[in-house]
Amino acid sequence: MLSSFLSVNREITVGQWPLVKRFLKGIFNLKPSLPRYQKTWDVNIVLQYLMTLTPVHMLTLRVLSYKLVTLLLLLTGQRLQTIHCFDLDDINVTDSSIYIDVRTLLKCSKPGSHLQPIELPAFIDDDRLCIVTVFKEYLLRTSSFRKTQKLILSCVKPYQHVSKATIARWVKTVLQLAGIDITIYKSHITRSASTSAAFQCATSIDTILKAAGWSNDSTFRKFYNRPVSKQNYNDNFSVKVLRSQKLSN
Template sequence: MEVLRRPLLEAGISSRAMDLIVASCRVSTRRQYLTQIRKWEAYCTRTSTTYNSATIPDLEFLAGLHYDEGLSYSAINSTRSALSAYLNIGVGSNQLVSKFMRGVFNTNPPRPRYNITWDVGVVLTLLRSWSPMKELSLNKLTLKVVMLISLTTAQRVQTLQKLRLDKMVLIPQTVTFVVEGLLKQHRPGALGLQLEFRAYRTDATLCVVAHLHYYIQNTSIIRKMEQGLFISHKKPHHRVTGSTIARWLREVLDAAGIDTNVFKSHSTRAASTSAARAMEVPMDHVLATAGWASESSMDVVQGA
């Protein structure tokens, strides 16, 4: 990311320190920043502005994103963060910039991802019909397990993709996964995630533990040394990507009659936590399970 390194190099930062400063932004954030910084450089070229100028010209650039491009508050705020990283001058702490961002918020407040959500009961009815599990194809069994885990945990696709057999404790009535590596919700001092599933005796057709046992048993031969929980149906049966898991979730939603032009795979988080709210599950449990820091974060997704 030479774009992020250039102002640090000009400030006399050593290469080793530079590597760590750049690493403060995760790869996905750096990609997002790169797009926004290129917009800033194009603006500088058009207006003959020096790329590392003070914050006042930045306001006109940000105003263009609001008035001309119609970007949301969150998109403009992300651009502000990108400029802070790129220019290395605390754009966000400038008083005028802070007032500007409040003005953007007041005139175009953030909207929830979904104003409404789908009924979990509709998907559960479909999953019940996919039984008995011993008669399911590997494809349908995989789809069912993925959706059951997604609804039970309200976790992101990223988390589901990181589930591993060598980080799993499997006993008859409980399955526990330790999820390692950086997740979106991780912060310094708050790393590590443990997911525990307990047998659901009320309805065996929806029991995550029973279906996990059967899925692992039925993939044991084809997976060979592969430790990723979810594997491809086709050879060489490696662990699938997050985009594949997202596609699987959309397939289940589509089969249940949910409009997947409106509701994407991410909507399972909103649907499952909305159902938990309706059942009066304690809020701290809902937040901890889904990996949200606060109720306001959940409301933006759910449209509450």
């Protein structure tokens, strides 16, 4: 940025000045900018735990909320911000799928580009991991006290729309209960875990980029693709993530 406005002389900018280059190299050596995670946790571990939270109609509202937000993060490959923005006016739920068209400005939004609509089909292989089943139960359970169209509500009165920090805390709780070391992995790494699991299942790069909202694969390969268990099935992103736990057995 400084090089755009300042120059040492007509031939060299501040960014190319040898003393500045040496200084920045020294900063890198003292505090290198390295990836936070060299590997990610196995999605199978969390999915196995979520399978124990059944039947959904017997769960408390808090546990049901935990299961819903964790499944949404894993099956969409989205940030916490996206899940936090989900609005019922933008969601169409049927017995076979959930269709979500996010109309809120997101981190990935820019002129001429926005997150593509999200479609989550019912997972017929195992009803315990079916997002449609969990989603419909959550809507039914919250219908009597819902005063906002925002999807995720608090579990106690006055049942307001929760913050992103609350969702992050819920996800960390699920990870901890599932056996994930939360001193190493934070809630936002669900994005890396789900996209890496889908990639190891032979999901096409185009499908992953569309699901996560990335414009090119360099972001995924550089920052999110980490070693994870191998799986293999059809090319639907959410189904790939769910089926990853079956193939590891």
